[in-house]
Amino acid sequence: MYKAVIIDDEAMIRKGLHESIPWxxxxxxxxxxxxxxHEAMQxxxxxxxxxxxxxxxxxxxxxxxxxxxxxxxxxxxxxxLLSGYSEFEYARQAIQLGVFQFxxxxxxxxxxxxxxxxxxxxxxAEERRSQELAKFKSEFQxxxxxxxxxxxxxxxxxxxxxTDTAISEESLxxxxxPLDMPLHLILFKPDEPEAFFNHEEEKQYWIAAITEHxxxxxxxxxxxxxxxxxxxxFSIVYMTEEEDARETITHMCEEMQSLLSSRDVPFTxxxxxxxxxxxxxxxxxxxxxxxxxxxxIFYTGAGAVIxxxxxxxxxDKDDDSAPFSYYSECSKQIIKALQxxxxxxxxxxxxxxxxxxxxxxxxxxMVRAVSVELAAQVLSLVVRGNIEVDFPMREKVIxxxxxxxxxxxxFKIIETAVVQMSREVYKQTKTQHKKVIEQIxxxxxxxxxxxxxxxxxxxxxxxxxxxxxxxxKKETGETFTDLLTGIRIQEAKRxxxxxxxxxxxxxxxxxxxxxxxxxxxxxxxxxxSPSEYRDHFKELF
Numbered sequence: 301m302y303k304a305v306i307i308d309d310e311a312m313i314r315k316g317l318h319e320s321i322p323w324x325x326x327x328x329x330x331x332x333x334x335x336x337x338h339e340a341m342q343x344x345x346x347x348x349x350x351x352x353x354x355x356x357x358x359x360x361x362x363x364x365x366x367x368x369x370x371x372x373x374x375x376x377x378x379x380x381l382l383s384g385y386s387e388f389e390y391a392r393q394a395i396q397l398g399v400f401q402f403x404x405x406x407x408x409x410x411x412x413x414x415x416x417x418x419x420x421x422x423x424x425a426e427e428r429r430s431q432e433l434a435k436f437k438s439e440f441q442x443x444x445x446x447x448x449x450x451x452x453x454x455x456x457x458x459x460x461x462x463t464d465t466a467i468s469e470e471s472l473x474x475x476x477x478p479l480d481m482p483l484h485l486i487l488f489k490p491d492e493p494e495a496f497f498n499h500e501e502e503k504q505y506w507i508a509a510i511t512e513h514x515x516x517x518x519x520x521x522x523x524x525x526x527x528x529x530x531x532x533x534f535s536i537v538y539m540t541e542e543e544d545a546r547e548t549i550t551h552m553c554e555e556m557q558s559l560l561s562s563r564d565v566p567f568t569x570x571x572x573x574x575x576x577x578x579x580x581x582x583x584x585x586x587x588x589x590x591x592x593x594x595x596x597i598f599y600t601g602a603g604a605v606i607x608x609x610x611x612x613x614x615x616d617k618d619d620d621s622a623p624f625s626y627y628s629e630c631s632k633q634i635i636k637a638l639q640x641x642x643x644x645x646x647x648x649x650x651x652x653x654x655x656x657x658x659x660x661x662x663x664x665x666m667v668r669a670v671s672v673e674l675a676a677q678v679l680s681l682v683v684r685g686n687i688e689v690d691f692p693m694r695e696k697v698i699x700x701x702x703x704x705x706x707x708x709x710x711f712k713i714i715e716t717a718v719v720q721m722s723r724e725v726y727k728q729t730k731t732q733h734k735k736v737i738e739q740i741x742x743x744x745x746x747x748x749x750x751x752x753x754x755x756x757x758x759x760x761x762x763x764x765x766x767x768x769x770x771x772x773k774k775e776t777g778e779t780f781t782d783l784l785t786g787i788r789i790q791e792a793k794r795x796x797x798x799x800x801x802x803x804x805x806x807x808x809x810x811x812x813x814x815x816x817x818x819x820x821x822x823x824x825x826x827x828x829s830p831s832e833y834r835d836h837f838k839e840l841f
Contacts, residue, residue, distance in 0.1 A: 302420055303347050305332040307340040307354035307366060308382065313407065317353060320409040326417040337361025341369055348373045351419055353412070356383045364393050371398060376426050378419035382407065445519075448475040452527045452537055452583070456485065459584030477580065478523050478539055484549060485574040485586035486536040487529075487594055488556075490567050491602035506565060507532060513559055521552070535590070537583060546607065549573055553605045568603035570594065575608055588626055627653060627670040635677050638718060641726030642767055646718050654711045662707075671701045671710040678717050736761065737775045740768070741787070748788050749811045754780055788812065789825045796834040803830050 301324075306317045314333055323330055328351055332343035337360030344352070344366070352370045356363035367379040378400035394402050400422070401415050451471070472479055490510065511528060514536075518526040523539040542548060553571045560569065572593035574586035593608040630653040637645035657667050675697050697717060704710050743760055744752065754765040757780075761768070772780050788810040795806045804815045807830075812818035822830045 301329040302327055302350040302423060303331045304328045304351035304353070304416070305334065305340070305343050305347065305349045306330060307334045307337075307343075307352065307358070307363075309335055309355060309358040311335070313355070313382075313405075316409070317407065317412065321413050321416065326413060327420055328416065337366055340366045344370050344373055348377075350374060350377055350423055351416060352377060352379045353416070354379065354381060356381055364397065367394070367397055367399050376423055378422060380412075380415055380419065444476065445515075448477065448525060449527050451475050452477075452525055453529060455580065455583050456527060456535060456537075456587045457529065457584070472580070477525070480579055481523060481539040482541065483537055483539045483577050483580060483583065483586065484545060485577075485583060485590050486538055486549065486553070486571055487533065487573075487587070487590035488535070488553075488569045488571040489533045489594070491570050506567070509563065509565060510534075510560060510569070513563055513565075514556055517556055517559055535587070537580075539580075545576070550605055557603065570602060570604050570606070572606045573608065591626060627656070627666070628673065630656075631670060631674040631677060634674060634718060635681065637767075638678065638681060638722050638725065640767065641722050641724075642770065643719060643722040643726065644770055645767070646722050647715070650711065650715055650718060654707060657707050667707050667710055668701055668704070671704075671714055672698055674714055675701055675717065678714075678721060681721070734775070736763070736771065740772065741783070744784055744787050748784065748791060749809055752784060752811070784811075785821055786825070789822055792818070792822060792830065793826070793833065796830055797837045799834060799837060801834055803834075806830065 304323060306314050308314050308317070314335065318330055318333060331347045331349060334340040334343050336358050339360075340354065341361060343349075349370065352367065354363045354366050361369075363381050363383075367381065370377045370379055379394075379397075380401045380403060381394050381399055382403055382405055384405045400419050403412070403415065452475075469479055490507065511534070514534065515526045518524050518536055521538075525537045525539075527535045527537060529535055536552075538545070538549065538552070540548070553569075553573075557569060572590045574589040574593075577583065577586045589608040593606045593611050630649055634646055634649045634653070637649065653670070656662075679697065697713060700713050701710055704713065739761055740757060743757065754769055757768055758765040763771075769780050772778065772783060776783060778786070792806050792810045795801055795809060803819065807813075807815040807818035810818070812821070819830055822833070826833060828836075
């Protein structure tokens with residue numbers, strides 16, 4: 301029950317409000333009645349009420365002062381001010397103070413009941429929001445490491461968030477990351493784990509063991525964050541004010557190496573360390589440096605600790621420059637997309653690759669070298685796949701790139717080849733795509749009642765979730781969500797033909813957790829509600 305107080309210097313009004321309003325029906329109990337401002341302050345101090353119905357003009361403190369005291373004692377309190385006539389100044393002050401309602405006397409009790417009931421609903425809504433926020437904060441705190449790791453992973457690999465917004469102080473505080481602290485990025489990977497194992501499961505077991513041990517170690521180091529990346533590459537963001545952290549970082553790497561050795565991990569790790577960066581916003585540049593340094597394992601051997609400053613052949617090179625290894629990785633992603641005819645992914649990665657060239661003002665020789673490598677891989681795929689494409693004089697593509705004078709020109713040459721190639725691959729594998737769609741629909745029809753997502757589907761048919769999403773849209777004209785919803789609605793229609801069906805049961809049986817959401821989707825699909833659909837069949841029988 302919510303606590304309510306009545307404050308008015310007229311006894312008849314106090315009695316009328318107390319006795320004429322069914323307080324219990326609107327989840328309230330009157331805990332105090334006051335006849336003037338002084339008594340009101342005492343009642344408020346004692347009970348800290350949720351609902352306050354008070355006159356404006358009365359002896360002692362006026363209604364505005366009483367309202368201020370009540371809201372201070374209980375910020376969620378809803379104050380309803382009563383006045384014998386409209387007073388603009390009081391109304392203005394009431395609005396500024398956050399008073400819930402301003403009502404004129406004489407009081408209509410039905411109107412008062414409605415206002416109080418509305419106030420209760422507002423309090424309940426605020427309580428729910430507060431509980432949800434508290435629950436979110438608790439869950440977020442429990443999963444802080446995971447959320448922070450995902451946040452940092454995006455910054456390391458992409459240099460920005462998905463929304464393309466700058467890193468805000470609020471974000472750093474949310475993830476408990478120090479503001480404006482210098483950092484080094486430590487990049488590491490297992491040394492040739494495939495050489496130690498005959499089975500993929502065994503290798504993955506040890507990769508998981510590395511993750512667990514290193515994560516526990518890093519948690520003990522202040523302002524140090526473990527961030528898994530991709531392809532068995534891992535990183536550590538180490539934030540420090542040390543002028544020269546080389547010795548500290550070397551010691552950390554050696555300790556982690558020893559830690560794994562003591563746990564009988566059968567292979568070593570190789571580490572590479574970026575130069576010192578002034579802020580977290582530069583962590584993507586640090587990744588480029590560390591990734592470039594890690595390539596020198598070929599010369600230094602396994603188990604190395606490599607500092608970019610030691611292997612950089614161009615110490616004066618601009619920090620914004622990306623290494624050849626990064627661009628080469630982009631080329632590999634384009635070829636992967638090309639092999640399955642994913643034109644959208646090809647275009648997206650091409651735009652990202654040449655956008656990086658532009659941002660970094662890369663040397664023309666680097667742009668041509670990466671473009672030639674990519675063109676060679678495309679042409680190799682044409683030959684190996686015996687695929688016919690009609691872009692002219694394909695043997696001259698590399699020559700055209702070498703003679704091209706602009707990055708944009710190189711982009712257009714490569715784009716023409718890649719796009720036409722991807723379309724031809726897609727056309728030649730259309731039968732295969734149809735089989736994939738049939739497999740997807742069969743899976744959805746079998747498991748529609750479960751917690752199905754693109755990630756789940758990806759695990760079932762061993763294809764990338766983004767690719768599945770685009771394939772469904774291209775082949776069916778529907779999104780994944782619409783396709784799944786349609787299958788669920790069809791099954792719901794079958795179940796509702798039973799006149800004894802309960803809506804909430806059908807909702808649960810067809811994968812809709814919320815019956816209201818189910819009803820909305822069902823009506824949107826069929827034009828009638830689930831109950832109307834069921835009753836239609838009831839009338840037939």
